[in-house]
Amino acid sequence: MPVQTPEEMVAALLYLVPATTVPWEQLLAATAKLEPLTQRERCELLLRAVNSDRLSPTMWARLVGAHESTPGIDTQLYKGAMPALRAALARVVADPATAIVDIGANSAEIVNDSVMLIPKVSVDAGKWVQGERVVGRSRGHALAYALNLFLDPEKAFGRLLRQCRWSKCGRFAIGEPPKSRGQPPNYYCTPEHRREGELEQTRERVAKLRRKHK
Numbered sequence: 001m002p003v004q005t006p007e008e009m010v011a012a013l014l015y016l017v018p019a020t021t022v023p024w025e026q027l028l029a030a031t032a033k034l035e036p037l038t039q040r041e042r043c044e045l046l047l048r049a050v051n052s053d054r055l056s057p058t059m060w061a062r063l064v065g066a067h068e069s070t071p072g073i074d075t076q077l078y079k080g081a082m083p084a085l086r087a088a089l090a091r092v093v094a095d096p097a098t099a100i101v102d103i104g105a106n107s108a109e110i111v112n113d114s115v116m117l118i119p120k121v122s123v124d125a126g127k128w129v130q131g132e133r134v135v136g137r138s139r140g141h142a143l144a145y146a147l148n149l150f151l152d153p154e155k156a157f158g159r160l161l162r163q164c165r166w167s168k169c170g171r172f173a174i175g176e177p178p179k180s181r182g183q184p185p186n187y188y189c190t191p192e193h194r195r196e197g198e199l200e201q202t203r204e205r206v207a208k209l210r211r212k213h214k
């Protein structure tokens, strides 16, 4: 039957176009071993990678997509991407709004048309839990997708991103929303780093004063 009206066209698109244009079964089989991650879990996993925490090959595979689900994954390969990711995240900590202007367009460009998301939703005791598997054209594309979660102003991750203020550390973490307006207070990842970091700040202030009074 020929399609006559726009309504019929929609029906045709929904029901008549064969679903074989995407090798769906192959795609699902390739990603079957990857546990889906919620977006927050993906953000946290990216931070662990950037913080140089040890990640198991399975964790790496979940972060960088199906391409790496093969055994014997070489995690050394990712090390090269880390300085760029660290710099981008530090930029987000410094100011999320200008980070979008400076790195958002590039990061979006990497992800566009190069990442597929396979959602997995479960409803548990009335709670909606949405995870997703990410399949990237390459592991770099999948990593850029994780970075984009911090750049998206519709999501809270960028505003909650913190970096340990002690200069010898610089670990990233997702923090709590600040209790008051304005800049969040200095973040330190452990009480020891707070001690070290605050000592360092004091020394810097004193040095600055000395220079001023010379």
Ligand SMILES: [Zn+2]
Pocket: 164, 165, 166, 169, 170, 171, 188, 189, 190, 193
């Ligand atoms: Zn620290």
